[in-house]
């Protein structure tokens with residue numbers, strides 16, 4: 001009898017263990033099934049190491065890449081302009097959507113399993129804007145991006161140099177390190193760091209507005225073209241004369257901002273670079289951009305002066321700068337830029353949820369409002385409104401000295417203060433020259449196209 005009871009308990013124990021194991025397996029299957037299905041070791045979803053189902057489209061439904069046939073967009077110029085968005089065949093471009101969004105491309109359902117056709121993945125980018133921006137860069141290295149700061153949708157993201165991923169000669173030239181294609185595998189929008197130059201004056205201005213308060217209203221500076229710090233000089237391209245705070249920003253007076261930097265101190269500037277989100281990367285659809293850099297120079301030093309002007313060791317990533325522009329436009333917080341907008345089955349049924357997240361800077365709403373007014377003033381007073389048509393552009397230019405006898409990097413960043421066209425933008429042209437003239441010209445072309453101004 002005793003032996004029978006022991007045997008019963010033994011059988012019962014095994015039955016329970018089996019049940020627990022089954023429940024655990026089912027739970028893991030439902031939680032991780034999609035991940036397993038899109039994993040590179042699943043032969044059903046991959047052929048020759050590449051994902052073999054699903055397709056990538058732009059926001060208007062233009063086919064950019066078909067995974068089954070491994071075909072890109074129809075024209076060489078479109079393939080080149082969307083390469084960093086989509087990715088290359090060899091897998092050298094780590095930020096490409098065909099690799100990053102493999103989970104969304106694979107059509108998987110826990111009940112029916114894998115489907116052969118895969119999903120339709122719609123990216124936020126308008127490919128025709130990408131094409132326009134890449135052509136506007138005209139062979140120069142750099143990046144151009146534009147996003148809707150009310151939805152987070154990145155409508156344009158290009159990185160130059162790029163190449164046609166179906167052109168064997170170009171693929172070979174890139175692989176051999178031809179200087180024309182230097183850094184072609186890098187998506188400069190997400191991965192590059194640049195000296196920000198005068199675009200950083202927005203950070204110094206925010207620190208001045210919040211720290212010096214009313215003193216900014218009575219700020220005045222007389223620029224002679226050079227500002228002395230301990231016997232060394234911070235120079236301006238020309239003597240700006242008498243300036244108030246708005247005039248100092250609009251004319252981008254290095255002397256005035258070096259003086260402000262000395263007054264504010266390095267710790268305060270670092271704190272504002274941090275609260276602007278420039279010292280950490282921003283997560284764009286699961287990809288974290290490069291973190292920027294700000295080194296605190298010693299009090300009263302020339303380096304401290306230059307650090308407030310966006311020179312010295314200052315380094316900024318374009319995606320973080322774009323997010324900052326969206327946040328200023330929206331009064332302190334805005335949706336984080338994203339590249340993925342919609343995933344459907346082949347018949348158009350929603351197939352996966354697309355997440356949205358919010359970015360926030362640590363600046364007061366009133367500070368953002370003040371910056372918006374100042375940035376609008378920059379355009380109307382100095383950069384020129386006419387090239388932007390009727391668009392209410394708020395902007396800051398930057399001409400970042402990079403040393404080594406090279407031309408400076410040209411920057412132009414900002415946003416539209418328009419409810420119907422809530423766009424923020426960033427343009428960087430490496431060694432391009434003047435920020436307002438060179439990068440500003442590309443921004444004007446892009447904004448007019450994005451808002452349909454050219455058709456009017």
Ligand SMILES: [Zn+2]
Nearest residue numbers: 223236240253
């Ligand atoms: Zn000056």
